[in-house]
Amino acid sequence: MHTVCASRYTTGQGTGAVLATDQGICRVWLPGDDLSDLDRSVFRESDLTRKAAQQLTEYFQGYLQQFDLPVDISALTLFQQQVLQLTMQIPYGSSTTYGELAGKVGSPGAARAVGGALGANPVPVIIPCHRVVASSGALTGYSATGGIMMKKFLLSLEGVDFRANKKV
Numbered sequence: 001m002h003t004v005c006a007s008r009y010t011t012g013q014g015t016g017a018v019l020a021t022d023q024g025i026c027r028v029w030l031p032g033d034d035l036s037d038l039d040r041s042v043f044r045e046s047d048l049t050r051k052a053a054q055q056l057t058e059y060f061q062g063y064l065q066q067f068d069l070p071v072d073i074s075a076l077t078l079f080q081q082q083v084l085q086l087t088m089q090i091p092y093g094s095s096t097t098y099g100e101l102a103g104k105v106g107s108p109g110a111a112r113a114v115g116g117a118l119g120a121n122p123v124p125v126i127i128p129c130h131r132v133v134a135s136s137g138a139l140t141g142y143s144a145t146g147g148i149m150m151k152k153f154l155l156s157l158e159g160v161d162f163r164a165n166k167k168v
Helices: 047-060 078-087 098-104 111-119 147-157
Strands: 005-011 014-020 025-029
Touching: 005 047, 014 047, 025 047, 078 098, 078 111, 098 111
Parallel strands: none
Antiparallel strands: 005 014, 014 025
């Protein structure tokens, strides 16, 4: 049985939360997400969840560019895990495309499957799926609360001029 712990964090955009197992951060709620399920449960905090909450707060304040946290994505399929591991390597302030990521995972032409894997990301921001855009540069889907508006916010926070990337 895994121990599960949780912590909340507060930003100028609202309150979010993190959940962790013994293996790492397994869930991130972004500001604006519904925390009612978390409110109905009783979790203790851990050093890891407190550290994650602090790092997320610093990220949203514009101070933190690189997370130093283990993640637990073991509940996902192997393909999803591979896509998310590669996504973690996308540097702060930059972006890549679904197609480029598909090529790196060894499945050229599987851009839609990559999009599906990113949509299953349980730890957004820590695994920066917002840094993946369409080959045209367009900001397509973002599964977190706020959708495209949250994706635009996160990219803007990192100084990515997504409008300049867009090809007509």
